[in-house]
Amino acid sequence: MEGRQKTLALGQYPQMTLLQARMARDHAKAQLAKGIDPTAAKRGPVAAEGNTFEALAERWFLKHRAKVDPATFRGIMPR
Secondary structure, three states: OOOOOOOOOOOOOOOOOHHHHHHHHHHHHHHHHOOOOHHHHHHOHHHHOOOOHHHHHHHHHHHOHHHOOHHHHHHHOOO
């Protein structure tokens, strides 16, 4: 996806058998065929909910807004 090669860790030996690893590989290939990034799917829905640095910083700053001078707040959060 996106023109770059990625590595997907499926598990560790001996906790994951060869059969389980092959099944996980096949599942990842099926996801790729559907246009789904297996790495993002493995991370779960939390990664897809806008948990970028910008989103987290904005939520933190809005939570602590009362502690910041209004002029400073407008300079940082112009929206």
